[in-house]
Amino acid sequence: VTDPADLDMLVRFSLQEKVVLVLFGDLLRVPATGGSLLEQRAKGARISLVYSALDAIEIARQNREQQVVFVGTGFETTAPGTALLIMEAKSGGLKNFSVISLHKLMPPVLRVVLTSGLCRIGGLILPGHVSAITGRLAFDFLASELGYPSVIAGFEPLDVLHATALLMEMAAGKQCAVVNGYPRVVSEQGNTVARRVVREVFAPEAALWRGFGYIEESGLQIKPTYADFDAKKRFGLTPDFSPGGYRDECRCSEVLRGEITPIDCLLFGRKCTPDHPQGACMVSAEGVCSSYL
Ligand code: SF4
Known part of the structure; x- marks a missing residue:
């Protein structure tokens, strides 16, 4: 980011x-x-x-x-x-x-994404390690104010499956809550x-x-x-907005906002690969574009 x-x-x-x-x-x-x-x-x-x-x-x-x-x-x-x-x-x-x-910080950007009116998100899998610090309560606004069912997940494959199942159960039952699916690490209050x-x-x-x-x-x-x-x-350091800066065909910003999926980017898997990343989403294995590939 x-x-x-x-x-x-x-x-x-x-x-x-x-x-x-x-x-x-x-x-x-x-x-x-x-x-x-x-x-x-x-x-x-x-x-x-x-x-x-x-x-x-x-x-x-x-x-x-x-x-x-x-x-x-x-x-x-x-x-x-x-x-x-x-x-x-x-x-x-x-x-x-x-x-x-x-x-x-995570909560402010989630609020911006979910209230932008542009993204197509039905529910959220929330980051376990961030939640270990913030606690579950820091994300409660997602359900109570914004109406998004959410589950805090760990990082093992079973954790993610478990979180997905909990989200689907909420969707099927038309429930909306922020559920702690990672209680072995995350508490209500956090660290x-x-x-x-x-x-x-x-x-x-x-x-x-x-x-x-x-x-x-x-x-x-x-x-x-x-x-x-x-x-x-x-x-005296400030962001470098010099003309001609790095603003090319990479569509990471739309991927990060949930507006498109990586395959909508023309560079995906062609000019942009994990060996030759053109944007941040392809750089690390956890990046959205890298995961898709
Ligand atoms: S990281 Fe690569 S594939 Fe992903 S949006 Fe940017 S250029 Fe496209």
Whole structure:
């Protein structure tokens, strides 16, 4: 869901001297105007991949002459890790470390999608790991306000089948509720400790989404008390909307809004494959277009 303008900003920034970008691998192959971050790395940009956000601190400690910048991506699930990272950097007095927060929040974008009047969605399978943090109650509005039956699902094949069966039972019985189909991980209230850490460091802000534009209160900005670790402020970074940016035939935005299926895209399986992705939905195995293929 990272917008091309934010990716172009990262690509441009990765070319600066004395900068090391640290990020999760799934961002690496997403196409941007000047080539993906993977291509920039091949040309010499200093980009390090990590599996845990806290690894970025170690990289900063080992590279005191460089500005080490962690790119915080993902949803409610990864935001607590980024928040802890910033708190750790502050308590350790790390001067050469900062974070670009591109984190996103699920409930606001679901509200936008479901009230757009454009999508054809009868019910939702909700993400288990996000729900582990938010709790079931955070999604209750889907049924109580918007009238969409929904089931929180785990990630194993049986979890998804179970969630699908629960959705079909609700459809057959004309019921509408948000059901927790993943109770071994998800509770009503979610992980209150993780949410407290996020609230300590971040405040909601309008965020830029691929295919949606800006959505109010759907992103996380670093609070003024941690402003020293906000890379957007430290380096004056803003989304790159330069003319000629990455806006081609890829129809990811319509796929993400549920308006078309991947096979409606002329590039699907031809010019766009997992080996040569043209859009974000083909990049990782979980991407909609990749799954379809
Ligand atoms: S098939 Fe490729 S180009 Fe088409 S919408 Fe999906 S990711 Fe974009």
